Amino acid sequence: MGRILQYEKKYIGIYSGTLCILFAYMVLFFNEMKEDQLLILGISMIFFVFLLTIVLYHFKYFDRINIFITLKYINLFSLGILFYNENIFILVTASLCYIMICIELILTLFQEDITKRNRMFFFTFVPMIICSFVLWFAKDLNWIQLLFLIQFSALLFGIYKIIDLNGDEMREKIADGIKLWESSQHSNQELLSTQNEVKIAYQQMEKQKMDMEQTNKTLNRITSEMYIQNELLRYIGSTLELDQLMDLVTDSIIGAIGVDTCSLIIHNVEQDKYYFKTKTNYNVDIEQQLKNALSEGNLAKYFSEKNSHIDSYVNTSDYPFIQDRPVGSLIIIPLIRNNSIYGLLISEHASTGFFGETNLQFFQSIATQINIAVNNASLYTRMEEMATKDGLSGLYNRRHFQKMLVDLFNKIKEKGTMSVTMFDIDKFKNVNDTYGHLFGDEAIKMVSRIAQKYALLHGGFAGRYGGEEFVIVLPNIGLRDSVEIMKNMHNELKKEPLYYNRDRLVYINISIGVTAYPDFGTSAEDLLNRADNAMYYSKDHGRGKITVDDINLNE
Template identity: 35%
Template sequence: MKRIKKYEQIYINLSWIFITMALCIEIICDFFYINNLQFHQKSVYRLVFIFALVLLNLLKQLAINRDLFTNNVLYWGLRALEIITITFSLRFLELGQLIYPFMFVIILLAACRRSKKDAFFIAVFIMVSDLIFSLLYCFIYQKSQLSIVEQGRLLINVIVYFLMFIFSIIYGSISADEIEKEKKNKELYSELENKIRQLETEQQEAKLQNEKLKETNYKVEEANKKLRESIAEYYTVQQITQAISSIFDVKELLKHVNDIIIGVMGVNNSTIVLYDEKKDRLRVHTTNVSNRDELIALFDNINCDALKDVLKSKKPLLENFVDSKEYPFTEDRNVSSLICVPLVTKTKNFGLVLVEHKYFNAFDEDNLRLLNIIGQQVSIALENAELYEKMHEMATVDNLTGVYNRLYFQERLQKEFENAQKEGYSLSLAIFDIDHFKRFNDTFGHLFGDKVLKDISNMLKNSLRSGDIIARYGGEEFVVLFPRTGLKEAYDKVESLREKIAKTVIRDELVTASVTVSFGLSSYPEISSTQSELLKMADNALYDAKASGRNCVKIANTDISSVVDSNV
C-alpha cells in the first residue's frame, strides 16, 4: 500500500507540473490571439478544465495525506471524476494527445493498485466516457453522425486505450508478482523478525538459566568444599578419637596426634607444648622440627608472652604475618604464618598446639576452626590419660603406704617370671613382715602403727633399684621382687635392708620406737623352678626367720652360712 501511495503522489506531482505548464501556455496563447473571439471562448473552457484538475489534485492530495485511498468508494469516485473531466476535455477542448499520458497513468495505477480486473474496468469506463462525449458533441453541434475523421479519431482512441490496457495488464502482472514477492518477503521478514525476537528471548532465557546454573554450580561447589572440609574434619576427629580410645601412653598419643595434624593440615611444622602448673612454664613435648638450631630456638623461647596469653585467655591465635620480635621462638626459622590453640578443659590447662607455615597468609578461619576441634579432642585425651593414670594408680598402689598392692604384684610377678624363663636370667623374691607389729598398735595406737608401715615403705622405696618392685602383701607383710638378681646378690640386698631398718628410729610427736623385720628369701632357678614355688618357698623361709627369733634373713631350703661364705 505504501508503494501505491508513492505512485499516486508522483502522479499528483506530475499533474501539478502539467497544470502549471498548461496554464502558462494558455496565458501566452491568449496574448497572441488577443483579437480572436472564438479562441477566447475555448480558452475559458480550458481554464475551467485546469481549475477542475486543480480541485481534483487537491482532493487526491487530501485523500493521500489522510490514507483515505483504502476506501474503495472514495477511490472510484475520484477516479470517475478524473476520467470524466479528462475525456470531456479530449472531446470539447481538443487537447488530443496531451491527454493520453493521463489516461495511461490512471489505467496503470489501477492495475498496480488492485488487479487486472480494475484496470479493465477503468479502460472500459474511459472508452465509454469518450463515446458518450463524442455523441454529446454531435448532438450539441447538430451533426447527424460523426465525420470520418472523428470516427477515425475515436477508433484510434479505442486502440490507444486498449494498448494502454494491455500494457497496464502486463505491468500490473509484473507489479503484482513484485507485490506478491514483496508481500512474501515481508512475511518472511516478519517471520524472521519473530524468530529473531524469539531467539533473543530464548537467548535471554538461556542466559538467565546459565546465570542460575552458575549460581547453582557455585553453591554446589561451596557445598562440596564444605562437605570435603567436614569429611576431613570428621576423619581427623575419628583418627584422634580412635587414638584416644586405643593409646593410653601420653607420649605415644601426642606423637600420633602431631603426625595427624601435619598430614591433615599440610603444615611445615607442628608442635605440642605442655604446661607445668607448678613451675608456671611451657615445655616442648612433641615436635617434627628436626634442625638442631631451630630446635634450640624453639625450646629456649617457647615461654614467650604471646603463647602464655593464649593459654591464660583460652582463646586461639591466628597470625598470617609473623613478626619474630613478637614471637621469638620463630626467629631464624622461616616461619611466616602460625596458629596456636589452647589445650584446656574446664578444670585444667594442659598446654598448646602450635602449627607453623613458611608462607605468608597460609591459614584461614576454617584452618583455625579445624585445629581448635583437634585441640579440644587432644585436651579430652590428656584429661582421660590423667584420669586413667590416677585410676591405674588407685588400682595398683596401696593407699596407706604408697607402694604397689598385692593384685598388681601378682601381675608383675607373672610377667617377670615369664621373661626370666624366656631370656634365662635369675629372679629373686623376698617376703618380710614387721616383728611384733601388733605390739605397736596395742601400745601406741593404730595411727602410730600406720606411721611405722609408711616409714618402712618409704625407706625401702628409696633404697631399692628402679627395676625392683615392692608391694604390700597384706597387713604388716611386704614382698620385694628383684629381676635379674641371683640368690647371693639378693641376700646381700635383703641383709642390708634388714640392718638399715633395725637402725631406724620411728618418731611420732612424743612416741619413739625401734623396728625390726624378718625376711624370707627364694630365687629362680637356684631354689625354685615355678612361679608358685618361688613365692611359697619365700613364705616358708619367712616362717623360719620368725621361728629363729626374728630380725634375721632366711633362705628357703638353703644353709645361710654357705651363701655368706661364698660371698666372702
C-alpha cells in the first residue's frame, strides 16, 4: 500500500495545478458559465472529491485499496459529466484529468495478475459510457460527440497497451535476472563457505589480537606501577622534604596511571596543619575545593573510615569537592599511621568503571610507601627540632637563635631595620623555691607561649636565651613600634594566671629591655648586649617594667 500513497502524493501535486487553472478560468468566466447547472455540478464534484482525497491521504486511508478505487471512480464520474460541454477549455481539461486518473489506476494495479488488471482497466470506461448515455437522452447529442467518445476510448486503450507492453518487457527482464541469480547460487554457496571460514579465522585472529593488547596493557600498567614504586623508594632514601614527596606522588600517578586528577592531603597532627597537593588536566582550582570541603566537614567521613572508597559510577552531587569537571570514577585511599588516619590519596577519571581491584592494590601499596616517607620526614623533623629548639619552651635554643639573629642582621644592615627585646621572669628563684621546679617549668612554658605568639604575629622569632631569659626579634619594625608591641605582650602576660594545686592563682611578671637597629648597635652581638643592659636596668630599678635603650644607658 505504500506504493499507492507514493503515486497519490505525485497525483495530488499534478492534479492541484490543473484544478488551480480550472478555478482561475471559472473566476474569469463565471458569468458565462453560471447558467449551465450541469457544468457547475460537475466542477463542484471535482473540487469536493479533490479535497476529500487530500483528507484521506493525510490520514492514510488509502492503505485500504477499496477506498482508493471507489474515490477514483467517483472522480471519473464527475469528469464524465463535463465531456460534452460546448466549452473547449472545459472539455480539454476534463479529458486530461480523466486520462491522468486512468493512468494512475493502471500503474497502481500494475503488479496485480493480468485478469484483475484488464478488468479494472475496462471498468475505467464505465463512468464515461454511463455519463454519455445519460446526457444523450437528457440532451440532443450529435454524432460528432459520439465519435469523440469512440476516439477517446481508443486513446485510453492505446495508453493501456503501451504501459502493459512495457510492463511485460520489465517482467521478462526480472525473470531473466531471477534465473541468473538462481544459477549463481551454487557457486555463491562455495564462496560463502570460504567466506565463513575466512571470517572465523579473522575473528580468531581479532580475539588473539585483543588478548595480546589486553596483555600488553596489563604489562604496561604493571611496569608503570613498578616504576612509580621504585621512584618512591629511591626518593624516600634520598630526601626528607614532604612537599617534594607529595609532588612526586601526584606527578607519577597522573603520568603513569592516566588519571585526570590526583590529590594528596596530609595532616600534621603536631602543628594541626593540613598540606595539599593536586595535579590535574583541568583548568580548575581543585586544591581550593578540597580546602573548602575540609573546612565545611565534607571530608570528615573519609578521615574517619579506614577502608578505601571506590565509586565507579560517580554522581558528582554526592561529592561537594567535585565541581566544574567531569568525573566518572573516584578512588579515595586513607593514609594510616599509629592506627589513625592522617591523610587521603584521591584520584579521579572522567570515564566510568576506570578503577578496579588491581588499581586498589596499587594505590594501597603507594599509601604504604607514603607512610614510610612521612614517618622518616617526621622523625627527621623531630631530630632537627631537638637540635634547634629548646625542649621545655619550644622556642629556638640560644645557639640557633644567635645564628638566626646574625643572618637577619647581615641581611638588613645596609638599609633595613629590626628590634631586639630581651626579658626574664622576675624573682624566678623564689617561684621555684615556693612552688617547686615543676611549677617553675609551667611558668616558663606560659611565658614562651605568649612570646612566640607575639613574635609570629609580627613576623619575627623568639628564643630562650638562658634559664628564665628570653629574646624576641622583630624584623622591619622600629624602636617605637616595638615598644608598643612589648607593652601589649607585657599586659597580657601579667594577667595570665597559673594554677598551683588547682585552687591557688599565681601571677608572674617580667622585666623587659628593648633596643633597635639602626638606632643603636653595630652588630648582632652588640644589639643583644644593649637589650640585655636595658633589661637589667629594669630589674635594678623596680622590676616589672620596660626599659627602652638610650645612648647614655650603658655609661
